[in-house]
Amino acid sequence: MELPKLVKIKQTFTGPVIEDIEAEVFRQMERIGLADKVKPGMKIAITAGSRGIANIALMIRSIARALRDLGAEPRIIPTMGSHGGATAEGQVEILHSLGVTEEFCEAPILSCMDVTQIGTTPSGMPVHADNHILASDGLILLGRIKMHTDFKSAQWIESGLLKMAAIGVGKHKQALLLHSYGIHGIRDIMPEVGQVVLDQLNVLFGVGIVENAFDQTAIIEAVPTENIPARERELLRISKSFMPSLPVEDIDVLVVDEIGKSYSGTGMDTNIIGRIRILGEQEPSSPRIKYIIASDLGEASHGNALGIGLADLTTRRLFHKIDLQAMNENVITSSFLHRAMIPIVMDNDREALRVALRSTWGVEPKQARIVRIPNTLHLKYAYVSEVLLPEVAKLPHIEIVGEPEEMAFDAAGYFAKSDFDH
Numbered sequence: 338m339e340l341p342k343l344v345k346i347k348q349t350f351t352g353p354v355i356e357d358i359e360a361e362v363f364r365q366m367e368r369i370g371l372a373d374k375v376k377p378g379m380k381i382a383i384t385a386g387s388r389g390i391a392n393i394a395l396m397i398r399s400i401a402r403a404l405r406d407l408g409a410e411p412r413i414i415p416t417m418g419s420h421g422g423a424t425a426e427g428q429v430e431i432l433h434s435l436g437v438t439e440e441f442c443e444a445p446i447l448s449c450m451d452v453t454q455i456g457t458t459p460s461g462m463p464v465h466a467d468n469h470i471l472a473s474d475g476l477i478l479l480g481r482i483k484m485h486t487d488f489k490s491a492q493w494i495e496s497g498l499l500k501m502a503a504i505g506v507g508k509h510k511q512a513l514l515l516h517s518y519g520i521h522g523i524r525d526i527m528p529e530v531g532q533v534v535l536d537q538l539n540v541l542f543g544v545g546i547v548e549n550a551f552d553q554t555a556i557i558e559a560v561p562t563e564n565i566p567a568r569e570r571e572l573l574r575i576s577k578s579f580m581p582s583l584p585v586e587d588i589d590v591l592v593v594d595e596i597g598k599s600y601s602g603t604g605m606d607t608n609i610i611g612r613i614r615i616l617g618e619q620e621p622s623s624p625r626i627k628y629i630i631a632s633d634l635g636e637a638s639h640g641n642a643l644g645i646g647l648a649d650l651t652t653r654r655l656f657h658k659i660d661l662q663a664m665n666e667n668v669i670t671s672s673f674l675h676r677a678m679i680p681i682v683m684d685n686d687r688e689a690l691r692v693a694l695r696s697t698w699g700v701e702p703k704q705a706r707i708v709r710i711p712n713t714l715h716l717k718y719a720y721v722s723e724v725l726l727p728e729v730a731k732l733p734h735i736e737i738v739g740e741p742e743e744m745a746f747d748a749a750g751y752f753a754k755s756d757f758d759h
Contacts, residue, residue, distance in 0.1 A: 345739030352549030362399035377408030389599030416505030418512035499531030550581035597635030604644015685750030
């Protein structure tokens with residue numbers, strides 16, 4: 338099979354970037370009136386989720402320093418539902434992989450899976466909170482606001498501070514309760530759970546993070562507790578305007594070099610690939626991709642290959658890295674089982690690509706519309722097949738930065754490492 342040549346392209350997206358993270362955090366702490374909310378000796382919990390948020394460790398350290406400057410005692414609480422195998426040790430391990438360590442952040446990490454019921458939603462769902470948070474004098478909700486990978490909400494409350502208050506603060510037990518109602522639970526009931534947490538706990542304020550299309554910190558904003566739902570809706574709209582995208586909408590084969598939890602909660606961002614695969618949920622109308630190849634699993638996922646079921650083909654390399662316990666715990670908690678189903682496993686990238694191209698009916702391999710990306714989070718650079726050049730050359734946000742080159746595979750049949758960063 339004669340394979341098409343690939344060409345490197347560069348995409349330019351809009352969106353601001355914060356250069357001095359620590360200075361901006363301190364500015365936000367002053368703006369929210371931290372000195373009026375915190376007294377010496379207070380134990381203040383800071384939420385720390387499992388997402389690969391840019392500068393997350395630096396933000397936590399900056400908040401911790403601001404608290405200590407006022408005589409308070411910061412404490413970092415893992416707040417990530419079922420991730421890390423739903424164990425206290427596993428969740429600490431995830432934080433360490435994100436650079437969130439006690440040494441760097443200058444604050445202790447208190448991890449447990451024990452929760453206590455603190456209330457009930459209007460619809461009757463019990464609401465729980467982490468026991469370490471309950472033993473604290475105050476709580477700061479820190480979380481990224483962005484489009485959810487499972488649903489679109491008419492309320493414009495998706496992935497953000499209310500989700501952190503619900504599934505983060507409520508740990509595995511709350512995650513199980515919400516996910517037992519499928520999409521209805523995480524879309525419609527989740528904001529109610531989050532509101533109970535805001536009402537019942539001493540939430541000092543929220544810190545909303547918005548990233549630009551290059552996975553850079555665009556906005557850090559301290560939000561008064563009573564304003565969290567309204568401001569989260571506004572920040573979600575801003576976040577959506579910053580979202581990156583694939584260079585074209587119609588693709589025969591998309592090669593994703595790495596999937597993983599550090600790139601998206603679903604391993605591959607469903608907003609990027611146009612696949613949701615949740616029972617009863619309508620699939621997005623675009624992009625339209627015939628076949629997706631998941632080539633490898635990021636090390637920061639610790640074997641959790643959730644999202645592999647969004648692909649059509651994968652490799653032995655990725656397959657052998659899967660920690661079934663970690664992945665199964667995560668997917669069973671969510672109840673979106675399709676996302677952990679194992680696709681066709683091929684020996685390597687070359688064989689996976691050969692099968693995908695053979696199954697692209699009526700399209701000669703040399704004419705196939707192929708896109709290769711490092712992951713679904715970093716889309717500044719990509720490779721496209723030569724046939725796409727006339728189309729992408731017309732797009733004002735795309736620059737062709739390479740010459741057509743034959744696909745290069747290593748001795749094991751995997752794509753040779755490409756320079757996606759420059």
